[in-house]
Amino acid sequence: xxxxxxxxxxxxxxxxxxxxxxxxxxxxxxxxxxxxxxxxxxxxxxxxxxxxxxxxxxxxxxxxxxxxxxxxxxxxxxxxxxxxxxxxxxxxxxxxxxxxxxxxxxxxxxxxxxxxxxxxxxxxxxxxxxxxxxxxxxxxxxxxxxxxxxxxxxxxxxxxxxxxxxxxxxxxxxxxxxxxxxxxxxxxxxxxxxxxxxxxxxxxxxxxxxxxxxxxxxxxxxxxxxxxxxxxxxxxxxxxxxxxxxxxxxxxxxxxxxxxxxx
Amino acid sequence: xxxxxxxxxxxxxxxxxxxxxxxxxxxxxxxxxxxxxxxxxxxxxxxxxxxxxxxxxxxxxxxxxxxxxxxxxxxxxxxxxxxxxxxxxxxxxxxxxxxxxxxxxxxxxxxxxxxxxxxxxxxxxxxxxxxxxxxxxxxxxxxxxx
Ligand code: SF4
Ligand code: SF4
Ligand code: SF4
Ligand code: FES
Numbered sequence: 001x002x003x004x005x006x007x008x009x010x011x012x013x014x015x016x017x018x019x020x021x022x023x024x025x026x027x028x029x030x031x032x033x034x035x036x037x038x039x040x041x042x043x044x045x046x047x048x049x050x051x052x053x054x055x056x057x058x059x060x061x062x063x064x065x066x067x068x069x070x071x072x073x074x075x076x077x078x079x080x081x082x083x084x085x086x087x088x089x090x091x092x093x094x095x096x097x098x099x100x101x102x103x104x105x106x107x108x109x110x111x112x113x114x115x116x117x118x119x120x121x122x123x124x125x126x127x128x129x130x131x132x133x134x135x136x137x138x139x140x141x142x143x144x145x146x147x148x149x150x151x152x153x154x155x156x157x158x159x160x161x162x163x164x165x166x167x168x169x170x171x172x173x174x175x176x177x178x179x180x181x182x183x184x185x186x187x188x189x190x191x192x193x194x195x196x197x198x199x200x201x202x203x204x205x206x207x208x209x210x211x212x213x214x215x216x217x218x219x220x221x222x223x224x225x226x227x228x229x230x231x232x233x234x235x236x237x238x239x240x241x242x243x244x245x246x247x248x249x250x251x252x253x254x255x256x257x258x259x260x261x262x263x
Numbered sequence: 264x265x266x267x268x269x270x271x272x273x274x275x276x277x278x279x280x281x282x283x284x285x286x287x288x289x290x291x292x293x294x295x296x297x298x299x300x301x302x303x304x305x306x307x308x309x310x311x312x313x314x315x316x317x318x319x320x321x322x323x324x325x326x327x328x329x330x331x332x333x334x335x336x337x338x339x340x341x342x343x344x345x346x347x348x349x350x351x352x353x354x355x356x357x358x359x360x361x362x363x364x365x366x367x368x369x370x371x372x373x374x375x376x377x378x379x380x381x382x383x384x385x386x387x388x389x390x391x392x393x394x395x396x397x398x399x400x401x402x403x404x405x406x407x408x409x
Contacts, residue, residue: 187401
């Protein structure tokens with residue numbers, strides 16, 4: 001990591017590079033420039049995860065002329081693809097170096113692609129194509145599933161952590177704060193809170209799982225959004241987190257691909 | 264004594280076809296149940312999944328969205344969007360544990376007054392048989408499994 005990032009900075013290909021620095025034994029996302037290039041460390045696999053592309057987005061918005069580099073995992077690269085597609089970041093202003101995740105992280109995440117396309121560091125572990133958590137939920141009878149979700153939804157403390165950490169939540173005005181749709185000053189919020197967020201994650205969530213990890217109430221949000229995007233894939237044959245295509249909800253007209261079957 | 268359950272159904276009808284179809288049903292004095300409340304929208308493509316969720320949030324037992332037949336939308340392809348969104352939202356509510364039959368999407372033209380009355384009759388009976396919709400209202404008690 002040291003050499004590649006140093007080279008990018010010194011050749012002027014990036015103005016700053018978002019990587020990690022160990023503080024008290026824990027890697028923290030850190031912005032490296034020519035000034036602190038000597039503090040760069042050697043790459044080694046680690047488990048800590050951060051919304052790095054969200055940090056990148058904030059930096060890019062503040063410094064529109066600058067080019068940034070970033071070290072990404074599989075899911076973080078997927079979020080970059082989405083941010084490009086949704087016109088939040090410009091691909092020619094971002095330089096990517098990639099790292100693979102460890103096998104146990106992949107298993108924990110039930111991750112379909114635990115490595116980025118651009119792989120510079122580490123060995124790609126085997127993908128985990130099936131989600132056991134999701135299959136269990138699918139197998140539940142409808143009424144049980146409702147009770148199951150309600151028992152989780154009703155622990156929500158409305159901290160908005162799930163939204164704030166999400167690398168593909170980029171809106172400046174948020175439907176979760178719509179006072180009619182999700183009645184204000186109610187704790188826990190009504191179920192519409194979670195359903196509205198699920199609608200917004202359709203065709204967008206890249207399954208990083210940060211929302212679920214952040215949630216202080218331990219709500220299994222990842223399963224909800226995983227399912228939402230399975231739906232998008234099944235109905236529209238569209239996958240999130242890949243470089244090509246556009247969300248079926250973002251376009252009308254000839255480009256639109258209608259679901260198959262009788263209408 | 265408790266009153267028998269009367270379902271509350273909210274219908275989003277597109278101005279050019281389905282609303283006109285409803286109007287025709289009225290003018291033709293076709294009978295259909297009074298459980299339906301209509302929101303007229305310019306095109307069914309303007310109905311967002313939010314509107315459907317909001318309707319349930321506010322206590323609807325069933326939600327109907329109706330627009331022009333595919334190919335007949337007055338904004339050409341507005342109802343393509345309707346189809347995409349509504350198919351998705353129906354599956355979403357199913358996964359959340361709500362009965363997807365509480366939601367219905369229909370194509371009703373301005374000439375189909377009879378179809379409109381039939382859809383309303385049929386849907387009202389369906390929702391009546393399902394009983395009141397589970398509330399979206401939060402309840403901390405549920406979090407404790409009570
Ligand atoms: S979802 Fe988990 S395993 Fe997959 S790339 Fe991200 S951190 Fe790695
Ligand atoms: S898993 Fe959660 S945090 Fe990650 S993209 Fe999806 S909704 Fe956002
Ligand atoms: S992070 Fe959890 S508790 Fe906080 S708003 Fe999201 S779902 Fe609710
Ligand atoms: S105008 Fe009727 S569906 Fe678009």
